[in-house]
Amino acid sequence: MSLLPVEEAIAAILKRVPTPVGETVSLDAAAGRVLLEPVKARHDQPPFNASAMDGYAVGAADIMEGHSLKVVGTSQAGASYAGRLGSQEAVRIFTGAPVPEGADAVIMQEQALLDGDQVSFSIEPLPGRNIRALGNDFTTGQTLIEAGVRLTPMQIAVAAAANTPTLTVARRPRIALLATGDELALPGAALGPDQIIASNSFGLAPMLAPYAHTMTDHGIARDDREALRDKLSAILADAPDVLITTGGASVGDHDIVQEILVELGVTLDFWRINMRPGKPLMFGTIGKTLVFGLPGNPVSAMVTAIVFIKPALRHWLGLTPQTPWHLPLAAATPANTARRHFMRAQLQQTPNGPVALPISQTDSGHTSSMALADLLIVQPEQAPGQAAGTLVETIVVDAF
Numbered sequence: 001m002s003l004l005p006v007e008e009a010i011a012a013i014l015k016r017v018p019t020p021v022g023e024t025v026s027l028d029a030a031a032g033r034v035l036l037e038p039v040k041a042r043h044d045q046p047p048f049n050a051s052a053m054d055g056y057a058v059g060a061a062d063i064m065e066g067h068s069l070k071v072v073g074t075s076q077a078g079a080s081y082a083g084r085l086g087s088q089e090a091v092r093i094f095t096g097a098p099v100p101e102g103a104d105a106v107i108m109q110e111q112a113l114l115d116g117d118q119v120s121f122s123i124e125p126l127p128g129r130n131i132r133a134l135g136n137d138f139t140t141g142q143t144l145i146e147a148g149v150r151l152t153p154m155q156i157a158v159a160a161a162a163n164t165p166t167l168t169v170a171r172r173p174r175i176a177l178l179a180t181g182d183e184l185a186l187p188g189a190a191l192g193p194d195q196i197i198a199s200n201s202f203g204l205a206p207m208l209a210p211y212a213h214t215m216t217d218h219g220i221a222r223d224d225r226e227a228l229r230d231k232l233s234a235i236l237a238d239a240p241d242v243l244i245t246t247g248g249a250s251v252g253d254h255d256i257v258q259e260i261l262v263e264l265g266v267t268l269d270f271w272r273i274n275m276r277p278g279k280p281l282m283f284g285t286i287g288k289t290l291v292f293g294l295p296g297n298p299v300s301a302m303v304t305a306i307v308f309i310k311p312a313l314r315h316w317l318g319l320t321p322q323t324p325w326h327l328p329l330a331a332a333t334p335a336n337t338a339r340r341h342f343m344r345a346q347l348q349q350t351p352n353g354p355v356a357l358p359i360s361q362t363d364s365g366h367t368s369s370m371a372l373a374d375l376l377i378v379q380p381e382q383a384p385g386q387a388a389g390t391l392v393e394t395i396v397v398d399a400f
């Protein structure tokens with residue numbers, strides 16, 4: 001089987017991703033969710049002309065040097081002055097309170113001198129001074145947050161200000177994870193002579209959980225046909241939206257994951273991508289379940305999850321693809337091979353802005369270098385080496 005180009009693999013996966021389905025959540029459950037229906041204002045904000053300062057509401061035309069105005073009442077937030085301001089009158093007013101009819105400016109109390117019920121001012125205000133006009137923030141029906149964004153705390157606060165108690169967000173997929181391999185032992189185990197600690201699921205679960213309704217780690221399956229079939233068939237019986245396996249994806253005698261998945265009814269869309277690390281990635285579907293078979297090598301598993309699963313999950317939620325960052329290289333890169341290289345790199349801040357420092361380690365089993373990687377430099381197939389300072393395309397590892 002020839003190696004599939006990365007773009008073709010992504011396109012094949014995206015074709016299998018269902019269209020986003022909405023669900024209603026309350027504001028306190030909306031942070032980090034992807035908005036499916038725009039938030040529109042239900043009222044004008046502010047709903048009345050409001051004072052921006054503590055002071056006196058006046059008619060700007062009434063203010064003349066040496067003259068004073070009579071304070072005829074008070075307007076405070078939640079308890080407005082009911083009457084209309086007459087000529088030569090002022091109303092004591094507080095921040096957020098409705099500006100009484102007849103007033104067109106507010107003078108800060110620091111610029112006022114009160115003497116009994118008379119107040120005089122050290123400035124002559126222009127009309128509109130210190131007044132937040134009705135609807136100046138937003139007006140009824142105005143779109144405040146477009147659909148297709150991942151909601152930030154500030155956006156949720158705006159939705160609340162617009163009197164929207166619930167939001168329509170994208171339903172998230174249920175994701176199941178399974179590690180495979182006879183050699184694997186869980187962290188904390190006393191390692192036998194042929195054993196390796198199973199680390200993949202411990203990175204994949206938190207990487208993908210922010211996209212998931214549930215993220216269920218089904219532990220480790222042995223490289224034994226019957227045991228693996230039982231485990232996979234039990235997981236599939238629950239029809240998760242996404243199943244992710246790691247290990248057993250290559251061509252060795254014990255790499256039986258693909259064979260068992262096909263036996264269980266998975267239709268394979270592709271296997272093996274023209275990339276490094278991550279070549280043996282497989283992808284297929286069974287019913288509504290998307291099945292990703294990631295390579296066992298720890299760097300390959302992480303990189304394929306970043307390059308293929310995260311875009312699939314973004315698409316699932318109705319988000320556009322993540323925008324790559326173009327950053328200058330902090331050091332030269334060597335020439336690439338025929339496979340697209342996702343090169344580990346560190347993000348460094350310099351006085352001239354951020355740069356990408358390539359990590360020279362390319363072994364896909366090398367976990368400690370993975371821990372240093374903030375970025376993956378996308379090095380095209382057959383690309384020549386690049387000099388320091390060259391702008392290169394990068395994927396931010398920890399971005400949503």
Ligand SMILES: Nc1nc2c(c(=O)[nH]1)N[C@H]1C(S)=C(S)[C@@H](COP(=O)(O)OP(=O)(O)OC[C@H]3O[C@@H](n4cnc5c(N)ncnc54)[C@H](O)[C@@H]3O)O[C@H]1N2
Pocket residue numbers: 179180181183184196197198199200201246247248249250251252255277278279280294295296297298300364365
């Ligand atoms: N003859 C060939 N051999 C290999 C090829 C090939 O094309 N021809 N491809 C290589 C590439 S590229 C990769 S990547 C690996 C992937 O192999 P598998 O997906 O079958 O992975 P395993 O053999 O099960 O494991 C590889 C490696 O990773 C360790 N591992 C597995 N699972 C975990 C886990 N959950 N946590 C941590 N480490 C794990 C495992 O112990 C092995 O060391 O195949 C190459 N071989």
Ligand code: MOO
Pocket residue numbers: 275276277278279280295297300364365
């Ligand atoms: O493609 Mo494998 O992921 O090089 O090690």
